[in-house]
Amino acid sequence: MMSQPKTIGLILTFLLVGGVIGYVGGWFSSSPSSIVTVTEKITVTSGGQTQTTGQLAGEIIIDGSSTVYPITEAAAEAFMNLYPNVKISVGISGTGGGFKRFVVGETDINDASRPILRSEAETAQSNGIEWIEVPVAIDGLVVVVNRQNDWVDCLTISELKKIWEPDSKVSKWSDIRPEWPNAPILLYGPGPDSGTFDYFTERVVGKLKASRTDYIASEDDNVLVAGVEGEKNALGYFGYAYYPHAADRIRIVPIRDDLKEGSECVVPTDETVGSFVYPLARPIFIYVNKKAWNEKPWLREFVIFYLENGEKFAKQVSYTPFTSQYYKSAAALLRAGVTDGLYSLTSIVVWRNAGPH
Amino acid sequence: MGHQVLTGAERRHARLRKFIDRVLPIILSVAVFIAVATVASLLLTVIITGGHRLSWNLILNYPSANPEEAGMRSAILGSIFTVGLSALICVPLSIATAIYLVEYSRGGRLSSLLRYNIANLAGVPSVVFGVVALGFLAYWLGMGRTVITGAFTLAILTLPLVTVTCVEALKAVPDDLRLGAYALGATTLQVVRRISLPRALPMMLTGGILGISRALGEAAPILVVSGILFIREDPTSLFSKFTVMPLQLYNWISRPQPAFIELSSAGIIILLLILLALNGVAIALRQYLMRRIGQTWR
Numbered sequence: 001m002m003s004q005p006k007t008i009g010l011i012l013t014f015l016l017v018g019g020v021i022g023y024v025g026g027w028f029s030s031s032p033s034s035i036v037t038v039t040e041k042i043t044v045t046s047g048g049q050t051q052t053t054g055q056l057a058g059e060i061i062i063d064g065s066s067t068v069y070p071i072t073e074a075a076a077e078a079f080m081n082l083y084p085n086v087k088i089s090v091g092i093s094g095t096g097g098g099f100k101r102f103v104v105g106e107t108d109i110n111d112a113s114r115p116i117l118r119s120e121a122e123t124a125q126s127n128g129i130e131w132i133e134v135p136v137a138i139d140g141l142v143v144v145v146n147r148q149n150d151w152v153d154c155l156t157i158s159e160l161k162k163i164w165e166p167d168s169k170v171s172k173w174s175d176i177r178p179e180w181p182n183a184p185i186l187l188y189g190p191g192p193d194s195g196t197f198d199y200f201t202e203r204v205v206g207k208l209k210a211s212r213t214d215y216i217a218s219e220d221d222n223v224l225v226a227g228v229e230g231e232k233n234a235l236g237y238f239g240y241a242y243y244p245h246a247a248d249r250i251r252i253v254p255i256r257d258d259l260k261e262g263s264e265c266v267v268p269t270d271e272t273v274g275s276f277v278y279p280l281a282r283p284i285f286i287y288v289n290k291k292a293w294n295e296k297p298w299l300r301e302f303v304i305f306y307l308e309n310g311e312k313f314a315k316q317v318s319y320t321p322f323t324s325q326y327y328k329s330a331a332a333l334l335r336a337g338v339t340d341g342l343y344s345l346t347s348i349v350v351w352r353n354a355g356p357h
Numbered sequence: 358m359g360h361q362v363l364t365g366a367e368r369r370h371a372r373l374r375k376f377i378d379r380v381l382p383i384i385l386s387v388a389v390f391i392a393v394a395t396v397a398s399l400l401l402t403v404i405i406t407g408g409h410r411l412s413w414n415l416i417l418n419y420p421s422a423n424p425e426e427a428g429m430r431s432a433i434l435g436s437i438f439t440v441g442l443s444a445l446i447c448v449p450l451s452i453a454t455a456i457y458l459v460e461y462s463r464g465g466r467l468s469s470l471l472r473y474n475i476a477n478l479a480g481v482p483s484v485v486f487g488v489v490a491l492g493f494l495a496y497w498l499g500m501g502r503t504v505i506t507g508a509f510t511l512a513i514l515t516l517p518l519v520t521v522t523c524v525e526a527l528k529a530v531p532d533d534l535r536l537g538a539y540a541l542g543a544t545t546l547q548v549v550r551r552i553s554l555p556r557a558l559p560m561m562l563t564g565g566i567l568g569i570s571r572a573l574g575e576a577a578p579i580l581v582v583s584g585i586l587f588i589r590e591d592p593t594s595l596f597s598k599f600t601v602m603p604l605q606l607y608n609w610i611s612r613p614q615p616a617f618i619e620l621s622s623a624g625i626i627i628l629l630l631i632l633l634a635l636n637g638v639a640i641a642l643r644q645y646l647m648r649r650i651g652q653t654w655r
Contacts, residue, residue: 062587063584063585066608066611069586069587069608070422070612071422072587073420073421073422073586073587074422076587077419077420077421077422077423077587077589080589087589087590088587088589089585089587089588089590089598090585090586090587090588091583091584091585091586091587092580092584092585092586092604092608093580093584097584219611220610220611221611221613222610222611222618239613241613242613244613245613245614245615313422316422316423317422317612317614318613318614
């Protein structure tokens with residue numbers, strides 16, 4: 001048949017086009033990069049040692065929480081400017097999604113906005129995966145109301161629980177305290193995939209992921225801010241990192257941990273969050289695969305670099321850093337090869353905000 | 358030809374019909390206005406928020422925690438790479454499916470089952486395709502979380518949409534032409550190649566554009582399949598790690614710093630420009646094909 005060669009030609013053309021695309025992709029990389037990556041000047045203080053840069057090479061695969069992502073991104077970027085041959089990729093699969101990959105050894109580091117769960121730890125154990133838990137910064141929650149709301153002066157953890165627990169009976173402000181207005185309460189909060197939601201449910205309701213569901217949920221904190229800003233009877237919660245950028249649009253609610261003796265209403269500030277006096281603050285972590293730590297010198301260097309400059313990175317992305325002392329001693333311990341107990345360095349205050357630990 | 362005498366009822370009826378005739382276009386143009394105004398206000402918002410953030414940095418730089426230097430180079434290349442590849446997979450497959458359904462199948466149970474399935478597939482939430490692709494392609498077939506897996510995911514995602522358009526395109530070719538060709542002793546392959554396909558191709562291309570536009574905007578399945586956002590490497594092969602523009606935009610929008618929100622608006626402008634460019638190419642191709650058909654067949 002006359003048309004057959006042409007048909008075959010057509011198929012060949014498709015294959016050819018595919019090949020060309022693949023080739024062009026290759027060309028993109030092999031072409032001498034005319035794009036100069038802007039290098040940031042970073043002073044690496046590693047126990048007085050001056051580092052000759054650029055000799056480390058290798059790959060680091062990071063996945064996990066989108067809450068921790070910005071600070072890890074800052075660290076990865078600065079590190080790659082220093083060591084261009086270390087290839088770091090950072091994912092945003094969520095704390096839980098990331099741990100699923102971490103506990104089977106697929107990733108080197110997991111960004112976590114909460115400590116590893118028992119079930120995740122068990123899976124890791126059965127796969128022979130050990131880890132190093134490195135606290136990197138503090139993430140707080142804020143509870144906010146509309147600026148026209150003049151009745152709420154403080155909320156306790158128990159009241160928050162009453163509002164947010166599953167099958168909550170609270171539908172009006174007067175359901176919380178009788179003297180408050182008999183007006184419907186409109187709730188805003190993050191959706192169930194967010195680490196913020198995990199932390200809030202665990203810390204306030206007392207059970208992971210246990211929450212009422214009849215509220216307006218968004219993973220995007222900007223949406224929550226806009227919602228509370230526009231609705232007089234609204235109440236919402238979201239990450240502390242967002243608060244400074246929305247401070248003039250909403251009103252923050254002081255929180256009292258009534259489960260603790262003699263506690264007071266605490267307004268979240270950098271100090272109260274940093275010292276964990278504010279009840280709704282938590283540390284965020286990176287989990288490092290111990291095998292990768294032992295086998296990959298560039299990964300060790302990255303983690304130590306992350307900690308040494310942790311305060312700067314946290315501030316750069318509007319997170320609350322730990323004390324400078326913490327970063328110094330944690331980095332020094334890691335450099336000395338001590339990988340356990342970094343968590344106990346984070347604060348002298350014994351606190352119970354982190355959930356299961 | 359005397360004056361026609363209308364009864365009151367008839368006159369009222371005539372007036373009503375004239376009234377409807379005058380009002381209807383107004384109502385319809387309001388509908389058009391709403392659609393256009395929505396798009397226009399979206400565009401305006403994006404341009405006002407992000408216009409001043411447009412820069413070469415945004416296109417040429419890798420992601421950064423510093424909004425002044427942050428770019429979406431890896432995301433742009435990742436998007437072009439995966440979406441381009443997915444179109445190469447999806448369009449031939451869709452055309453083949455459509456040719457089978459319209460030209461070869463005899464319209465029995467099998468073909469109606471197929472059509473039914475394709476229609477259903479179009480309604481599946483996109484994240485499901487991501488989950489399936491992750492389990493089947495990335496892990497079971499061992500393709501990994503790579504460009505090729507992403508391309509296949511997007512291809513399968515857009516397949517129903519494009520197939521349906523291709524089927525409609527073939528159906529729109531008048532049957533007289535086919536029957537004429539058959540009467541002259543043509544085989545089905547000849548009919549497809551010489552009669553149906555050339556005439557259906559312009560509309561098929563439109564379907565392809567729709568598919569590409571959809572694939573370019575998808576974040577959910579890629580978040581599942583790739584998960585990566587920060588990567589300072591260009592995709593170089595089918596098995597490179599990659600990220601795409603919607604993921605970068607989504608992440609920027611949810612950052613606390615206003616600068617990143619502006620940046621995401623600027624990123625949206627770039628995404629739209631790429632979309633427009635792709636559509637432009639496809640429209641030009643369609644015009645060219647239509648003109649060629651006109652010359653050959655009229």
